[in-house]
Amino acid sequence: MNKTGIIFDMDGTLWDSAEGVARSWTRVVNKEHDAERVITEKEIQSVMGKTMDKIAELLFPELEEQDRLTLLKHCCKDENEYLRIHGGKLYPDLEETLIELKKEYELYIVSNCQSGYIEAFLEHYGFEKYFSDIECFGNNGLQKGENIRRVADRNGLIRAVYVGDIQGDYDAATEAGLPFIHAAYGFGTINRETPLIHCLRELPEVVKEIKENYPMSRKTRIIKRMNST
Numbered sequence: 001m002n003k004t005g006i007i008f009d010m011d012g013t014l015w016d017s018a019e020g021v022a023r024s025w026t027r028v029v030n031k032e033h034d035a036e037r038v039i040t041e042k043e044i045q046s047v048m049g050k051t052m053d054k055i056a057e058l059l060f061p062e063l064e065e066q067d068r069l070t071l072l073k074h075c076c077k078d079e080n081e082y083l084r085i086h087g088g089k090l091y092p093d094l095e096e097t098l099i100e101l102k103k104e105y106e107l108y109i110v111s112n113c114q115s116g117y118i119e120a121f122l123e124h125y126g127f128e129k130y131f132s133d134i135e136c137f138g139n140n141g142l143q144k145g146e147n148i149r150r151v152a153d154r155n156g157l158i159r160a161v162y163v164g165d166i167q168g169d170y171d172a173a174t175e176a177g178l179p180f181i182h183a184a185y186g187f188g189t190i191n192r193e194t195p196l197i198h199c200l201r202e203l204p205e206v207v208k209e210i211k212e213n214y215p216m217s218r219k220t221r222i223i224k225r226m227n228s229t
Contacts, residue, residue: 004211005132005157006101006203007148007178009164010111010118011048012186017088017121018044024082025075032071045187049166051112051137052076076114076138084120091185097200098130105207106132106155110147110162114138144168145175152176161210163203167191179210 008014018041025039039059047055052072060068101107107130109118115138122128133155135147142150152160162173165186173180181203182196190196195210197203 004104004207005106005108005152005155005160006207007108007110007151007160007162009049009162009166009169009183010109010113010121012165012188013091013163013169013183014094014109015088015090015121016045017083018042018048020082020086020088021079024079028075028078029071032074048187049112049164049168051143052114076117080114080116080120083117084123087124088121090125091200093199093201095125095127097203098127100204101207102130106157108132108151108155109134110136110144110151112137112144112168143175144172148172148176148178152178159211161207163197170194181206181210 011017022039022041022044025044026037029035029037029039043059047058050058053069056068056072057065060071063071098107109131111118111134113136115136117138118134118136122131122134133151135151137144137147140147148162151157160178161181162169162176162178163181163183164170164173165183166188167190169188170180170182170190170192180190180194182190182194183200184196184198195206197206
């Protein structure tokens with residue numbers, strides 16, 4: 001029997017790593033440029049969910065493109081090691097919810113992050129056992145909608161749902177032909193009416209409702225969407 005897949009966003013959905021990322025990046029920026037700039041937690045939260053090239057453009061606009069991408073690469077490398085050791089702030093009841101969901105569903109992660117970021121999260125908390133596959137922008141340069149579709153396809157998912165917290169997550173899920181659940185406790189809002197959760201403990205029931213009331217397969221949804229455009 002084909003299981004429904006639940007594909008998660010990372011930041012604002014599973015955890016908030018902004019404080020640790022800001023601390024790590026400040027250290028790298030000051031070392032690389034002998035500067036006194038402080039990268040704030042608020043700054044990091046404001047760009048989470050964007051692809052790495054966009055983050056470099058927003059946070060380091062004073063640098064030439066190649067220089068800011070090089071700086072970002074160094075920041076991301078240091079960040080991965082920092083988070084692998086220190087972790088971030090997990091949203092309440094995360095592991096308990098994963099344990100419950102794993103009994104019935106296959107779990108995945110798709111993020112716009114750099115390579116190694118998801119792995120740092122999984123390794124620090126020992127969460128590898130809960131997730132069947134992961135993908136990110138840093139691995140292949142693909143946009144989130146394409147990576148959601150790629151994970152669904154290579155794992156043979158007939159039914160799947162994407163869980164995220166910002167408008168870009170909703171747009172990516174729609175592009176991939178998946179229903180979306182808004183993690184309303186995260187960083188953003190959604191300009192469409194969509195199922196939502198205020199805490200992770202609500203997720204199993206919302207997924208169950210979608211599964212029971214959403215008869216179309218993922219491929220049928222994509223065909224219908226394409227025919228309507």
